[in-house]
Amino acid sequence: MGTASDAHFWDRTSRKYATAAIVDHAGYERTLDRTRALLGPDDRVLELGCGTGTTALRLAGEVQSYLATDISAEMIAIAEEKRTAGLLPALAFRTMTADTLMPEAVQFNAVLGFNYLHLVRDLPGTLPRIHALLAAEGLFISKTPCVGDMNPLIRLALLPAMRAIGKAPYAGVFRAAELGQHICAAGFDILATECHATKGNDNRPYIVARKR
Template structure:
């Protein structure tokens, strides 16, 4: 298993993913509202793991520049199809990962990672790269499943599902572990919130500032 196999999984899943319903629409809207309030008109924003571009298309017209990236070329293709139906000048979609970005060439005021960090294979390394591409005092905003805080059966089922191609790689960590890794990468955590409207789904919304 590798990042290449992860990309192939999401390529295969892209069309089904594109038509799937958001499990907690009200919680998603709360996340969008909170994020929008944190972004400024002159900000340059990077979104990691943008999928088919739903969030980018909702946020990009509020900032100066918005680069939305995903490991899956097929996800980005669908995002560009959506973009063609309603272009936003500030928005660009690109197939890329955090590790592929060059810090010297890409200084962002905010980096967004929604349902992203649990899918990366090197969590500390990815967080260090996010820190590197942020401008001074830039914000990192994350909302991702903390599998270690979920039903224990999930973490035992994941390896079997991956073995038959029914699931991508997913890291198992608790919210406390995630906060510790974020701080170790050079961030000050400003807020940890629960945006779920259907109970606590172990997907903390975390706002952190580069220090």
């Protein structure tokens, strides 16, 4: 099992994913507003794990360039379909991962990873690659489910069972404290850690980190 199986899972579920409602809409809007405040009109932005492009379509009009990437070609195809509703010359969609992007080609002022880091199979290896893609003092902005902080029944029973029958993707298990340690170890300073959930804590910390 590896990235090919991950891509296959998301290709297979892409249409269902595209029609699923955002569970905490107010929390999502808060994340968008907070991210907008961190981006500038001259910024070059990379989004990893963009899915069907919902966030990219909301943010791309406010920066110089926005490259939205995903491991799933089917997700990217749906994102391109959604883009036909409005012209966004700054926005490009590509089937890519952090592993396949070349740091020397272009460096970004900000890299976004929403609902992304728990899906990568090598978190300690992926974070330095994100670091290399950023310009000096660039920002890495993430909002990540920390499965290790969730109900033990979810991480020990429900997720493994769903994965076994092909109903759930790979998900790394780590706590928010561990995630912060990995981010710092990759060469970042954490500037802020926030909870954007509108009811309680959904164990998805919104983290703003700056490249050292």
